[in-house]
Amino acid sequence: MKERLLYILRSIYNLKDKIAFFPTLIAFAGSAFAYLMFYLESLGISKYLLEILPDLVINNTDTARTLLTTIIAGSISIMVFSFSMVMVLLNQASSNFSPRLLPGLISNRRHQVILGIYVATILYCIFTLISIRPSGNEYQLPGFSVLLAIVFMVISLGSFIYFIHSISQSIQINNIMDKIFRKSSTRLIHLLDCEKDNNLPFKSSNNWHSYQATKTGYLQHISLENIAEVAKSHDCKIEVIPTKGSFILEKDTLFKTEKPLDKDILEGLSTNFDFAKSELIEDNYVLAFKQLTEIAVKAMSPGINDPGTALNAIDYLSQLYALRLKKNDISYTYIDNTPWVLIATVNFSTLMYDTMAPLRTYCKHDVIIVKRLLTMLNHLKNLSTNSIYLKSIDEEIENLKEDALRAITNERDFEYIETENFNI
Template identity: 35%
Template sequence: MLFRVYQRTIHSLAFYPTLIALGFVFACLLNISIEYQPWLMAIKSKFDIGLVRSADNARLILGTLVGSLMSLMVFSFSMVMVVLNNAATALSPRVMPGLVSSKSHQKTLGFYLGTIIYALLLITTIEQNGGDKVPSLGVLICLGLGVACLGLFVYFIRSISQSIQVEHIITNLYQVTRRKLDASICKMAAQSPAPSWPDDQKWLQIRSERSGYFKEINASLTNELLCEHDLKMTIQVHRGFFVIEGHPLFKLDRKVDDNVVNKLLDCFDFFIEEYPSTHYLFGCKQISEIAVKALSPGINDPGTAIKSIDMLSVLFSQRLNLPTFDFSELEDEPPRLFINELPLDQLLQQVLGPIRTYGAADPSVLVSLLQAFKNLLHQNPKPEHKEQLLRHARSVIESADEHLATPRDREEINDFIERINSAAKESLPALSRIKTH
């Protein structure tokens, strides 16, 4: 339960603003507690540059600052909503959770909110009758925070203007997904000998008690339970798989009591949002959806689709180095937790299949897909991966044969067929040419 609450919290728009605002509250309370200490009063009497002595002036400055920052914060929130609406309309609704959870935007909004709270708390300490006690140091700090907010506003506008650009979003998705793939490759390389999927055909099968998209598992708590009870566990579904109640979820190498099973079931998290920082599959799918959206008649932007295909080809070249399963590493012993991964053939179908379908009548898109498969064949893939790549290349050629009527376009497809055959290094041509007339 706590793991699921934690996952929802860290991806919430209010996470960083709340933390930063609480930090400002504690800083303001500290400021108020030392404002009238004798040692600080002595320092302020010697260095009074920029310090406000009048209670009315202090109240006016803080009130003006609060009103201005509230307007600034409302405008900033409005800009975020504009970006989210644009992303949902022009790109894909699936990219919205990633934009909402953008740490830079959250920190900027949190700084605004914290400064407003800081100023409001200081106003409450100013006496109504205009007494001698004026929080001059606090007012000076608030002025500095106000100037910092103006600088952050300029940064925020620049960041928002970049966030609207499709190239920026695709690049961010690519970088996050690439880091997840690199981390998986490094984790696999660090294991000696390399782990393999255990023979779990006769293991105890546990069914899901909830419905939803399997997105994450609390690996640390799961490993703790597995080590405590000397168990091994294989998760039968891949991340992103929609599990219904009663569907086989995982297997254990021996029978255990229901209490342990319930604790293991509670380690699973099911939610709808897709965060590329959770798993590389979600990043690949979001890039694919942006490409499909770009190929729609309302947008008609094949250039974005081609860039997406190029990015995906690099990501797939990294995916070729991974097996069809993931695992959770332990320090002093072999892994006990194994997680099923989407096979390469299905991954290619889910990610590149929609692009091929919606771009079937665009020769530039089909050529880019063939170029991607050619580049992947140059990575010296395993024999089974090589056959899967050629299989999907044939699907692209079949789409071209069905939808392209211009001889020049068909000649271009044949040219790439020859290049793929050369990269495949087969004794006989792996792919057949299409007729040009």
Template identity: 35%
Template sequence: MKKRVLKWVRRYYTNVVNSIAFYPALIALSFLVLSYLLLLFDFSEPGKNLKAKLLDFISLKDASTARTIASTIAGGILSLTVFSFSMVMLLLNQAASNMTNRVLGSLIGNRFQQIVLGFYIGTIVYALFLLSTIRDIDSGVYVPALSVYLLILLTIIDIFLFIYFLHYITQSVKYETIIERIYTKTLNELKSHCHLKTAAPLQLDLPDRYTDFTARESGYFQGIEQETLLNLCTRHNWIIRFHYQVGSFIVYGTPILSIYTSKPVSEEMEIQLDLALNFYRGEPIEKNPYYGFKQLTEVAVKALSPGINDPGTAILSLHALIDLLTYRFNHHPTRTIADEHGTERIILQEEVVEELFEKSIAPIWDYGKEDRLLQTAMQQMLLQMIPLVKTEEGKALIQAYYQKTVQS
């Protein structure tokens, strides 16, 4: 039961962290703690002395004035937050309508806008908590003057953040910015995933006897917990070969991998193996760089649809895809994972680069082959790509596709 709870937590961890509310919630909690600590100092003897003697010129002696300041700021920043959230929702709606729903994950996960919204909410939380502590007394030393002046400072920072946020959100709504963000994230993950100059041949001598392991649930296969799975393979002297690549949708009961072992696999072992496999929805590029190829293809296809009719955006996506595909043709992933003793224990199923090229380029060409702008851009990109690809198979594939675009 405990292990299944851990798997459930692991499954939803990515969704929670990438949620638009995650960082705002953390920042708001931090502001709440800050307000509590500052109020403790405000009402402590050093705080009273500081207000009464050293900083007498900024002492706030009127409790009603302090309450008015806090309430006014809380209401004003609340309006600012609603307006900013509305702008973010407008951006998400426009991106989903004109590009693809898949880009929403990248936009929602943008850290800057989450930090700005969190700063707004944190200021509101700070002001509301401060309101509950202001007392109507004769002596001004019990009015939290230091906390009030910090609130004013936070409000000034909020205003400047809002001004910059307006500029940032207008830049973020541009299609080239969204495409560039997807491209950069995909390229970084691709460099981490594919770092071999030549494809490493699979030279494992697999035993004849094996046991198929079927999927315990339907869902998208999102990878493995490498350390857990390696320990399991080492402990039971297993070699595991996956049948599907990361990102594939697996139907319940489908054999997802084979366990090469001469010993029977118990139900307890299968439960432990299932806990090392990740199944959840979504297309996080951080987990699988090939999601970025799919998103760029969908952006291009959506831009070429009759309802949008924006070949310029499709060409921007095509440029990004050609650059990513060129890198992938010349760099290859590691197909096996070895344990600490150097014994290869896990054989992964990787995306074949020729198939990746077909899945990325063919839909764009099918939708846009009648568009003169896209025809010209496709031919130019393929011509540039041919001499850059190092493998003969890759050159032949791109050359054949170039001839296809010329003859159409």
């Protein structure tokens, strides 16, 4: 029962990344506020304010109807334009940069809140307009509610101005890459803070009991703390087989346990694995390396030909790899300094190869890009103290040199690189 409740709560939490989540919540808030004003109007708030502050109350039925109708029509126009701008942003980002950027752009919290303000204003004005009686005196008119509709329209206009500013900033590739870097570095730093001494003994899982996935999709999130609690309560070590962000097919091995567990316990463990059709950097820092690599590769395509963007992407990759050097390839989840869960992670060698392979393929002909890549690799080599990491970096340096020698034919280019002491 507890596992099922946690699964429902996680599902609700994952809705926050949907473009319609916050607009829906704010729209319900606007509707609820309209009904609150109905109640206050029934208590005579407009009549009371008309006697004390008559300037704050709309006391003409025709004026109130005209204002509300105009606000509704204007808010709908603003909302349609804003949604159109969002679609243009998503289309341009997908065409010029990478389709992988779309989930992050769609989950922009500020844009969701602004769209919610539009919808809430429209619904509030519609309900207020309905409450105006066809005939009645000035004390029956919801004058104060109409005044609040004007206030909400002013807020909507301010939100629209901010929206235009925000959307113009969001489409700039430098801001997109900076956002990717900040989210992924925050995630990496969090993982580094959670790491402890990973040299503790953990038995080989070759003879452990394997359990398969019952769903298909990207492994987006794993509730490792809950799994560790189950492992501790049953004195059973658990190993998670797939890496976070990998695509899981039904019947693929999902996890192994040190000893067999009951069916109910296994069903509870399965609810701690969340699958989705998309990936987010907040859940998987490896996606940031993929996105920055794809941006660099797309920038070097003949249709775009933007080496400056590729250079910026490589600079961000350098900073991320400098953080990744500090992380171990093996991760555990602890309870009371005892490791209970072994988590599969993308090792440094695989991550380095997955980044460098497309960059070498599409950027090897550009001497400036090659130089910057070699700068990155040599910088990482100087920072690393792990022999396995150093070996991977040396292999990528040699691979890049080999590909560059085949693609670059100008002797002056070799001289330029040689002056940078890369010894090609």
